[in-house]
Amino acid sequence: MKKSQHSLSRGEVLHQVAKSSPLSLKEIIKKAGYKYPTFYVHIKKADLPYETLARYGKALNHDFTNEFPEMADYILNDDRNLYNNQLSYDELLKDRDKWLSKYQEQTERYQRLSDKYNKLLEEKLGLKGE
Numbered sequence: 001m002k003k004s005q006h007s008l009s010r011g012e013v014l015h016q017v018a019k020s021s022p023l024s025l026k027e028i029i030k031k032a033g034y035k036y037p038t039f040y041v042h043i044k045k046a047d048l049p050y051e052t053l054a055r056y057g058k059a060l061n062h063d064f065t066n067e068f069p070e071m072a073d074y075i076l077n078d079d080r081n082l083y084n085n086q087l088s089y090d091e092l093l094k095d096r097d098k099w100l101s102k103y104q105e106q107t108e109r110y111q112r113l114s115d116k117y118n119k120l121l122e123e124k125l126g127l128k129g130e
Contacts, residue, residue, distance in 0.1 A: 010048035013067050014056055018043075021060050031059035 018028055018039075029039045032055045042048055042056075050071040057064045065072050087095065121127055 008067060009046040010053055010068065011043040011045040014048065014053060015043040017060060017062050028059050032056045
């Protein structure tokens with residue numbers, strides 16, 4: 001006798017889909033962004049969160065809304081492959097430079113704010129800079 005859709009264990013369904021995938025478990029888990037032991041915790045959960053199931057679905061290229069239509073709101077709608085995003089060396093340098101620039105801007109902003117604060121303290125408390 002087949003279980004009704006409402007009594008399906010999300011973990012069991014994940015396990016069955018993963019077993020039938022041409023990808024190895026190691027690949028699936030890595031693409032989903034989890035550690036190997038975590039997968040075994042996930043497949044034991046009857047009420048596995050839809051967000052987690054959606055991440056595995058993205059990694060497996062499987063639409064779990066077939067088994068759980070109510071999870072449609074939790075599908076990750078990002079067109080990029082978030083779990084296997086490899087940047088070229090030039091892209092990495094560009095990204096590094098972007099964050100370095102942001103860091104430098106914030107450092108300069110902090111220094112200006114610190115200078116204003118110290119000046120205000122001197123004015124209000126009559127303190128001299130040390």
